[in-house]
Amino acid sequence: MIKHSATLAINEKIAARRQQGEQVVHLGFGEAGLPVLPSVTEALRRSAAENAYGPVVGTLPAREAAAGYFTRRGLPTDAGQVMFAPGSKALLYGVLASVPGDLVLPAPSWVTYAAQAALTGKRVVSVPIPAHAGGVPDPERLEPALEQARREGADPRILVLTLPDNPTGTSAGADLVKQVCEIADRHDLVVLSDEIYRDLVHDGADHLSPASLLPERTVVTSGLSKSMALGGWRIGFTRLPDGELGERLAENLIGVASEIWSSLAMPMQDAAAYVLQEPPEVVSHVAASRRLHATVSRAVFAAFREAGAACREPDAAFYLYPDLTHLRPVLEPRGIATGQDFADLLLDRHGVAVLAGGHFGDELTAYRFRVATSLLYGQTEQERWEALRSEDPVSLPWIAAALAQLRSALAALG
Structure with a gap:
């Protein structure tokens, strides 16, 4: 049996939780998280x-x-x-x-x-x-x-x-x-x-x-x-x-x-x-997107490294893949035997959603995760445009709050 795609499934799960009023830092889904360039919308409208x-x-x-x-x-x-x-x-x-x-x-x-x-x-x-x-x-x-x-x-x-x-x-x-x-x-x-x-x-x-x-x-x-x-x-x-x-x-x-x-x-x-x-407005839009992805992914990388995670430094897109094996002596006695157990703990106790590495062909017992940073830019179109245009997006209140919640969750695990 082919199961529901893990990436799509977690996005639907988090959307349902947010509709119920939960504050979730959504790091589980690789959607680019940005608004549509108006000239692209207009190109679509002309062809509707x-x-x-x-x-x-x-x-x-x-x-x-x-x-x-x-x-x-x-x-x-x-x-x-x-x-x-x-x-x-x-x-x-x-x-x-x-x-x-x-x-x-x-x-x-x-x-x-x-x-x-x-x-x-x-x-x-x-x-x-x-x-x-x-x-x-x-x-x-x-x-x-x-x-x-x-x-x-x-x-x-x-x-x-x-x-x-x-x-x-x-x-x-x-x-x-x-x-x-x-x-x-x-x-x-x-x-x-x-x-x-x-x-x-x-x-x-x-x-x-x-x-x-x-x-x-x-x-x-x-x-x-x-x-x-x-x-x-x-x-x-x-x-x-x-x-x-x-x-x-x-x-x-x-x-x-x-x-x-x-x-x-x-x-x-x-x-x-x-x-x-690739007219100029498209090139500029992609360049701004690239800068935002780099800035926020590096900020999330820093939060994981501060918490002791081993992680390759991201240099593309909006992902990272932290390894929190150093927490096994603390968590395994509490019944956290697999990466999925760890992901469930992060979501249910701390409101942070990640995808366990086992979904990506990694060892099921590994404390490794795919972290997607691109849904931190905002939950409204206005917030996302502001993030895209900001010279310091990690200082925006909604991004700063998400980073603070992530740091707090990681600190509580140790």
Whole structure:
């Protein structure tokens, strides 16, 4: 049985608690937490009357805009390599359904990959991430894991990378990506590179797409849910590989799409075309969002570090992945045996919602959690605009109060 997605489930749970008047610091859901840029709303409004089915792959203007988006990021792309869908999740599923063989995943990794592998009948080969960054498997452990999986009857053929990473909020640097891609090339793996957070890399971090290194075997997925905070609009797009693999995948994906989602809604395609042309107001909006995500995630990181947590310093998106193992001698005698027990304690006793690492393929007993900071910006559109425009967002009363509640909860645990 495929369970309700843990990320969506906790968001619905917290919404219900807040409706009952509870004060919850919501760190459990990776929604970008920002208002819609007015010019994007206007682009959607202009297209609202377009109620016909569009092309399965997407309209030519939308695909040309996406091709330009990738090309400006160092990946020369033709519109024929681009396909749109209602969210990048649909495209991830379509690729998994179209490529034979089993799935290789970094651990921890976003909850959807393993669930979609189960839906498509694939085994998961799990490989721990390296010490300083998530989103890629540890290169020193990847090759032995592939060989072991084959000895055990698996057929690893697809490698998922998340660049930058959810759940750790880190960017795997160029050296790590190169090492992993060299192994993928030797073992004839198709690389599925989830780059939906690419435009939210903080200052000083770098990004190298596997498609730059392995253009004929890399699928890149992206969307507007994170950089533009358009999660509910469900706009996803993909760049298919160069050459023969890309042509085969395009044919298969069109077949999958035509039977499952038909096409992305026409008004959304027009909105996507506008955004992906990257007019100045869009570029400025993304830059302001990136600054806010960096500032608040670093403040939450500081709160966890002050409490003694081990944690990779976030350098992208709006996540971190703290490890509170140092509290085990205190909490285990109180019956806190798993990460989920710990998460339940934080929510029920202290009003802080996080997601246990077990949902992301981590050890169930580990005191590790995915912490999403982007819903701290405010509960009203006005508060979120103020946070986006503020030079010191962590001093805003609602953000400062949430940080104070988090610090108090962490202090009480010890």
